[in-house]
Amino acid sequence: MAVDMDKLNAFIGQFVGDLGAAVHAGMVVIGDRLGLYKALAEKPMTSAELAEKTGTDARYVREWLSSQAAGGYITYDDKADKFSLTEEQAFTLANEDSPAYLPGAFQLALGALNAVPRIAESFRSGAGMGWHEHDDGVFHGCEKFFRPGYAANLVPSWIPSLTDVAKKLEAGARVADVGCGLGASTILMAKAFPKSKFFGFDYHDKSIQAARESAAREGVAERAKFEVAKAKDFPGKDYDFVAVFDCLHDMGDPVGAAKHVRQSLAKDGTWMIVEPFANDQLKDNLNPVGRVYYSFSTLLCTPCSRSQEVGLCLGAQSGEARIREVVTTAGFTRFRRATETPFNVVYEARP
Ligand SMILES: C[S@@+](CC[C@H](N)C(=O)[O-])C[C@H]1O[C@@H](n2cnc3c(N)ncnc32)[C@H](O)[C@@H]1O
Numbered sequence: 511m512a513v514d515m516d517k518l519n520a521f522i523g524q525f526v527g528d529l530g531a532a533v534h535a536g537m538v539v540i541g542d543r544l545g546l547y548k549a550l551a552e553k554p555m556t557s558a559e560l561a562e563k564t565g566t567d568a569r570y571v572r573e574w575l576s577s578q579a580a581g582g583y584i585t586y587d588d589k590a591d592k593f594s595l596t597e598e599q600a601f602t603l604a605n606e607d608s609p610a611y612l613p614g615a616f617q618l619a620l621g622a623l624n625a626v627p628r629i630a631e632s633f634r635s636g637a638g639m640g641w642h643e644h645d646d647g648v649f650h651g652c653e654k655f656f657r658p659g660y661a662a663n664l665v666p667s668w669i670p671s672l673t674d675v676a677k678k679l680e681a682g683a684r685v686a687d688v689g690c691g692l693g694a695s696t697i698l699m700a701k702a703f704p705k706s707k708f709f710g711f712d713y714h715d716k717s718i719q720a721a722r723e724s725a726a727r728e729g730v731a732e733r734a735k736f737e738v739a740k741a742k743d744f745p746g747k748d749y750d751f752v753a754v755f756d757c758l759h760d761m762g763d764p765v766g767a768a769k770h771v772r773q774s775l776a777k778d779g780t781w782m783i784v785e786p787f788a789n790d791q792l793k794d795n796l797n798p799v800g801r802v803y804y805s806f807s808t809l810l811c812t813p814c815s816r817s818q819e820v821g822l823c824l825g826a827q828s829g830e831a832r833i834r835e836v837v838t839t840a841g842f843t844r845f846r847r848a849t850e851t852p853f854n855v856v857y858e859a860r861p
Contacts, residue, residue: 614654621647638817693721762818
């Protein structure tokens, strides 16, 4: 067995990039939490100026800025000894309303990584780990990461891709958002469709509490109500529209949940299933997006499903064929892929 030095060096090069990215996750969370990116987006600054502006320690800030400049997240002007953000860096790191706001993803990653010792044990024991058992960074990072994508796609593109749903929501419909987490999707819909009533359900009490607080802050508490409930027994009947965002695969019994959704829908109601983008075959998911999802799935989604009854463990890369099987086994007669983005697939199911 002879080691090919070129291949070895290429692999070590990849490793250095990956190691830098791993520790860099903490750097991004720090920059986001302390408002360093936002302050720097205003104008180029020296490290001392940025520290002064943000009330932080100049030595720490210089080290942080250097890590950012080395990683290409911040731009460094050697002559002026000033740091700045390009338009693209500011768009993704300093603007929470941008559809590509990135810091939440790293908060989610750091929160999920806290579970590594326990998940390593689970590889031996086969035990699950509920969503609610994770670090707070998981819930808040997830919301922060997903909300910009929902803001960019849900109302302008995903809902219009479904048969007749937009016009029902405009006229006034009853909507359930199941597994709603912190309610980002529920609140976006409630703001866009003021004549409709929205009910967000999640089994995690802390998420529901945070969702209620967000709805009140956003001024939609009257038409976006949140309640702790599992996907298999959330209350209410005759919903015109039920949505699940990035959570069907987290459930232990997605078929049981699908059956419950079906009986909760009005006769001509619609179920929208938003899932992480995935192909059916493993070989077709072996790419950077698949790597992100399989890793999160190992730490979050698969253990969550394993912790619940049935424990089907679809995983975050289950693909259309598996989702279709779940939905049609539950008795839905119509199922189609309505639309997709590089990160999500949107399916439509009707009774
Ligand atoms: C990846 S998060 C997605 C949250 C939210 N839908 C979003 O897109 O931001 C998965 C959510 O599913 C919820 N969940 C998992 N199993 C559930 C179940 N059986 N019933 C209700 N909610 C569940 C978790 O508590 C968590 O909030």
